[in-house]
Amino acid sequence: MEILNCKDLSFTYNGSTERVLKDINFSVQKGELILIQGGSGCGKTTLLKALKPELSPLGKYCGEIFLEGKRLGKSTKTPQTGFLMQNTDSQTVCSSVYEELCFGGENLGFDSAKINRRIGETVSYFGIGHLLHREISTLSGGEKQLVALCSVMVTDPGILILDEPVSRLDPVAAEELAAVILRINRELGTTVIVAEHFAEGFFYGCDRVMLMDNGSIADFAPPKKCAAENPGFKYLFPCSVRILPENAQVLDIPLTVREGRKFLSENYSPAEIPQDAEKLSDESVLECRDLWFRYSRSSPDILAGADLTLHRGEIFTAVGANGAGKSTLLKCLGGLLSPYSGKTKVMGKPLKSYKSGELYRECISVLPQDPYDMFIRQTVRDDYRYALSAMGRDLSYADEIGERLGISRLMDRHPYDLSGGEAQLCAIGKALLSQPKILLLDEPVKGLDLRWISEVGKLLLELKAAGISVLCVSHDLEFAAEYSDRCGLFFDGRIISAAPPGEFFSDSSIYTTPASRIARRFFRGAVTAGQISAEIARQEADR
Numbered sequence: 001m002e003i004l005n006c007k008d009l010s011f012t013y014n015g016s017t018e019r020v021l022k023d024i025n026f027s028v029q030k031g032e033l034i035l036i037q038g039g040s041g042c043g044k045t046t047l048l049k050a051l052k053p054e055l056s057p058l059g060k061y062c063g064e065i066f067l068e069g070k071r072l073g074k075s076t077k078t079p080q081t082g083f084l085m086q087n088t089d090s091q092t093v094c095s096s097v098y099e100e101l102c103f104g105g106e107n108l109g110f111d112s113a114k115i116n117r118r119i120g121e122t123v124s125y126f127g128i129g130h131l132l133h134r135e136i137s138t139l140s141g142g143e144k145q146l147v148a149l150c151s152v153m154v155t156d157p158g159i160l161i162l163d164e165p166v167s168r169l170d171p172v173a174a175e176e177l178a179a180v181i182l183r184i185n186r187e188l189g190t191t192v193i194v195a196e197h198f199a200e201g202f203f204y205g206c207d208r209v210m211l212m213d214n215g216s217i218a219d220f221a222p223p224k225k226c227a228a229e230n231p232g233f234k235y236l237f238p239c240s241v242r243i244l245p246e247n248a249q250v251l252d253i254p255l256t257v258r259e260g261r262k263f264l265s266e267n268y269s270p271a272e273i274p275q276d277a278e279k280l281s282d283e284s285v286l287e288c289r290d291l292w293f294r295y296s297r298s299s300p301d302i303l304a305g306a307d308l309t310l311h312r313g314e315i316f317t318a319v320g321a322n323g324a325g326k327s328t329l330l331k332c333l334g335g336l337l338s339p340y341s342g343k344t345k346v347m348g349k350p351l352k353s354y355k356s357g358e359l360y361r362e363c364i365s366v367l368p369q370d371p372y373d374m375f376i377r378q379t380v381r382d383d384y385r386y387a388l389s390a391m392g393r394d395l396s397y398a399d400e401i402g403e404r405l406g407i408s409r410l411m412d413r414h415p416y417d418l419s420g421g422e423a424q425l426c427a428i429g430k431a432l433l434s435q436p437k438i439l440l441l442d443e444p445v446k447g448l449d450l451r452w453i454s455e456v457g458k459l460l461l462e463l464k465a466a467g468i469s470v471l472c473v474s475h476d477l478e479f480a481a482e483y484s485d486r487c488g489l490f491f492d493g494r495i496i497s498a499a500p501p502g503e504f505f506s507d508s509s510i511y512t513t514p515a516s517r518i519a520r521r522f523f524r525g526a527v528t529a530g531q532i533s534a535e536i537a538r539q540e541a542d543r
Contacts, residue, residue, distance in 0.1 A: 002069075003159065003191055004028040004051070009063035011046060013417060016059075020046050022215040024063070028193065030158075033185040035202045035223075036195040037236045038212030039449045040421025041410075044195040045086065047212070048163050051193070052083050057417075068158070079108050082157030086164045086420050086447070087370070088148040097131050097139075097147050104155040118154045126150050126180065140323030142173030146180070153184065160184060162194040164420065166201060167447050170321045170475045172510065174198055197449050199238045200514050203227075204255040211236070227253050235450040239478070239514035243532040245540060260518035264532075268539050273525035275502035278485060284345075285469045286310040286333060286438055291342035292493075293332055302328045303339060304493025310438070310471050313464050316498075317472040317480040319511060320490035326473040327369055327442050329490070333471070334366040334440045335359050347437065361391065365436035369443050371427035375415035380407070380426045383415065387433050401429045406455060420447035428456065439463065439470045445479050457483040477513045481505050481527045502527055 009024040020043050028034055036044050049055040051065065053076045065072040072078070085091045094100040101122065105115035123129050128150060131143060139147065145165060152160065162181065166174035178201025185192045185205075196202055203209065209226040211218040211233050219230055227241045228250075234242055240260030244250055254260045287310070293303040302325040310316055318326050331337040333344060335351055344351040347363060354363070368374065377383040384398035402408045407425050415423060424447050431439060445453045453476065460470055460483055473490075474480055480487050481501040488498035489511060497504065505512045505527040509520075512527070519526035526532050 001030045002027050003030040003067070004193075005066040006051075007064045007066075009047075009050065009061070009065060011050060011057075011059055011061050013057060013059040020059075020215050021050070024217060026210065026217060026220055028159075028191060029207075030191055031185070031189050032207045033182070033192045033202075033205065034194070034208055034210060035199075035206040036193065036210045036212060037197070037199065037233070038195075038218075039236075040425070040447065040452050041419050042212045043215040044212055045163050045419050048083070048161050048193070048195055051159075051161060052078055052081050054078065055083060079155065080158040082152035082155060082160045084149055084152055084160070084162040084165055086167065088144055088168075091148055092136055092144070095135055095137070097128075097134050097136060100136060100147060100151050101132075101154050104151055108155060115154075118156065122150050122154050126153075140173075140321070142169050142177065142322045145169060145173075145177055149177070149180070157190065159191045159193065162192070162196070164196050164447060165194065166196065166198045167420065168322075168443070168475075170319075171477055173322055174475070175201055178202055197236070197447070199236060200257075203238050203241075223255060224253050227255070235454075239529050240518060242529045243515070243518065243536065245533070245536055257514060257517045260514075261520075261522065264518065264522050268536060271523050271535050271539070273502075273519075273523055273531050273535060275500065275525055277500035277502065280314055280485060281312040283312040284309050284348075285312050286344075286346055286471065288333060288344040289342060291329070291332060291339045291344065293328060293337060293339040301493055303332065303342075306342070306494040308333075308471075308488075308495055310469050311485075312469055313467045314485045315460055315464055315470045315472065315483055317474050317484040317487045318490050318495055319474060319477060319480055319487060322475075324490045325493060326490045329495075330366070330440050330442050330471070330473055334364055336366065360434060360436075362435055362437065364438045364440060365431045365434050367427055367431045367439070367441045367444060369446075371420075371423040372415060374427040374430050375423075378414055379412050380415055380418075380429075381411040384411075384430060384433060387430060391434060393433070397433065401432055405429045405459065421449065421452060424448060425452065425456075428459075437468060439468060441470060441472045441474075443474055444472055445474065445476050453479050477505070477511065478515070478528065481513050481515075482530070 005027040011021040101119045182205045210220045240254040254263045291303045291306040294301045385395045402411045487504040488495040505516045515529045516527040
């Protein structure tokens with residue numbers, strides 16, 4: 001039974017002549033789980049918002065959308081459609097979890113008895129009773145995401161639309177939330193439409209995959225068929241698909257870690273993958289010793305004896321759970337927060353000795369977790385030029401950075417009109433304007449597809465070759481394994497187990513890459529899809 005139908009849908013933002021959506025045609029059956037995939041900025045978020053008129057962006061629409069047989073107009077209310085935004089902080093309206101769960105039902109006119117019954121059911125089903133009377137500001141990223149999802153589910157939507165629900169979560173929390181979303185579809189019968197780069201969590205469990213490219217639908221098919229017939233979109237698929245040899249005729253394409261391990265064991269021989277760890281420079285550019293920090297006297301310590309040394313020309317990535325303190329450490333090292341104990345040196349000088357913005361002039365640049373916090377002007381270009389003018393630099397450098405990052409087409413857009421991935425790229429560009437010696441990056445590839453992650457990685461390698469040091473906080477373990485010189489797990493207020501990525505991820509069973517899980521004890525030492533593919537190619541060539 002059809003629940004949703006789009007016919008010839010096109011959309012152009014106000015002030016633009018370029019169509020963001022182009023002749024979109026598709027239908028969704030009741031109870032399906034649809035995964036929408038595509039490169040950053042391909043139109044996924046715009047399409048999702050078009051399906052809920054209350055959230056539709058301003059612009060010119062063409063075409064029609066039918067929900068349960070009724071045509072949607074600009075002013076149509078769709079209480080039967082639940083929507084989880086990319087940034088749940090912008091969706092939260094109340095201070096406590098209980099109030100947030102009440103809000104949706106109150107807005108729809110439910111009586112108090114019905115609201116409380118729905119809350120009781122939802123809280124029990126999702127197991128968040130321990131959070132019910134907490135303040136939302138005290139929750140971790142994963143907890144906030146789960147509460148936001150529960151607040152939508154309290155209204156018992158017929159369709160649940162989710163825009164990159166796990167992009168801000170650590171790997172463990174991402175897998176847990178993906179499993180919850182699959183449960184909602186399978187056990188409650190809710191129709192789910194989810195746009196997400198995290199293919200590992202959704203690809204194998206969805207009914208159909210919609211591939212989007214430059215505002216159009218490139219394919220709309222079941223996952224195995226989609227993976228088999230779209231090699232040009234391989235960068236969007238799970239690691240188990242990306243390790244397959246080019247032009248391979250695989251009858252049963254592996255979609256999970258388990259299936260990937262089976263594919264390797266049935267077709268190839270065990271191997272030892274050599275580890276090529278580069279020797280680090282002896283020169284230290286950023287160093288902290290025994291840092292302690294808490295947000296108030298009565299709160300627990302977030303940093304508890306944190307130690308770190310960042311070498312010249314090194315890329316160091318810290319991974320760990322949401323709320324562990326990774327971002328807090330970055331802010332302390334960047335001079336944005338003051339630890340109550342411990343010492344930090346930047347370029348051999350105590351951090352406290354830098355005065356009047358000296359630290360941020362060609363020394364340190366900080367990329368915050370929310371890229372939109374970087375912008376204060378009407379367009380990206382104006383923002384770049386405003387920053388360059390304040391630093392007394394040549395304004396033409398704005399265009400140079402735009403070309404270098406491949407974001408020239410975004411330079412005249414309003415920052416708040418950008419998708420999450422596009423905003424991330426533009427924020428990275430702004431962080432580079434001061435030509436820093438040290439880059440502190442908080443989730444630099446959040447919201448980006450694998451192609452753009454590769455471009456950011458190549459940029460970091462170029463900066464590294466120029467002697468620039470990079471300290472990253474990231475939930476993307478594949479990015480960390482591919483481009484870092486060292487990785488470390490942030491746990492219990494400090495970084496532990498810092499080591500080269502091959503050693504770090506090979507020795508980890510939970511905080512490790514999908515490639516490492518597939519290759520474990522077979523291609524020993526392989527922690528990236530590229531390493532597995534290279535070994536497969538070597539064995540194929542020897543046959």
